[in-house]
Amino acid sequence: RMLRSVLEFKNTVAREIMVPRTHVVAFEIDTSIDEVLASVMESGHSRYPVYRGQIDQVEGILYAKDLFQVLRNSTEVASLLLADVLRKPVFFAAESQKIGVLLREMQRRRSHLAVVVDEFGGAAGIVTLEDIVEEIVGEIQDEHDEEPPLVYERAPGHYFVDAGISVYDLEEHLGEVICEDKTDFDSLGGMLVHLAGQVPVIGETLVAGSYRVVVLDADERHIRRVEMLRASTEEPDEPKAAAG
Incomplete structure (x- = not known):
């Protein structure tokens, strides 16, 4: 089982573990802060792609904790723009990229989230660092129905x-x-x-x-x-x- 886990991890690509674009919660860059905050509170995610026009044009990543921090410290919430709280640059990864390589690159960039792109450069989905770690240890948890070791x-x-x-x-x-x-x-x-x-x-x-x-x-x-x-x-x- 251990050998199989290692081999499967070695050959798994980003496309196989990504959250597909149809399931991604993302924001258009001109969305109001009030709307963004309501959606963040409802969805409960930590990070969100932010795009201009269409989701293929991702311009930055919104971290929920950054938004909350700015809202706590800002006296001019009405004038706050979503563009003001984005993290850049966006890390893009190919659908075919092996997740072992992707893990190393995310570590190097200190990035929690990668936007996965297809062969035409369009956004196919997202992969988080947690997705990769779960892929590594998830098989053991599934087989034994208990917490990972x-x-x-x-x-x-x-x-x-x-x-x-x-x-x-x-x-x-x-x-x-x-x-x-x-x-x-x-x-x-x-x-x-x-x-x-x-x-x-x-x-x-x-x-x-x-x-x-x-x-x-x-x-x-x-x-x-x-x-x-x-x-x-x-x-x-x-x-x-x-x-x-």
Whole structure:
């Protein structure tokens, strides 16, 4: 089953896991803030493509948290434009792009969302970082009808890890010590925050023991999931910090 999971992930392309355009909640750039806010509250999503004229012309991504932050701080809500709160540039990915490559590129760009385009350049759908992570661990959850494991071994020396796991439990699973001094934290996420001196952002890379640790999912307060690669399995990028 593990071998099948690895092979399926390796060959899966963006088209297979994307949310198709017909199911995407998106906004025309001239939509009023009141209308946008009502739709955001109703749909409950975190990120929304914003387009000009038609959805094939995506100009930026609206993060719900950015909208809420601006609304809290602005005294001129009536004059606020949707264009004022967009994040750019938009990350576009081909339908045929392998999701392993897409994951790496999203990490590099620190992007949560990619607009998937077809062979003619039209918007076919969207893929989020969460979609890819779910694809990696989802099979185990479906087969056993339970929460994904805290540590998922994709290949020898290559793990996807819930950052809530205790460092002691992770070390027991790995069979090695990744951090000697654990007096200031209990969880892997706490350890990484301690090493970085702040909550690392998505795509940020740190070093713990013999592992290169890449943040896959995080918000302003804590880390949710990381990828761990033994240094010998992949040429590491320049690390941000090292565990002592």
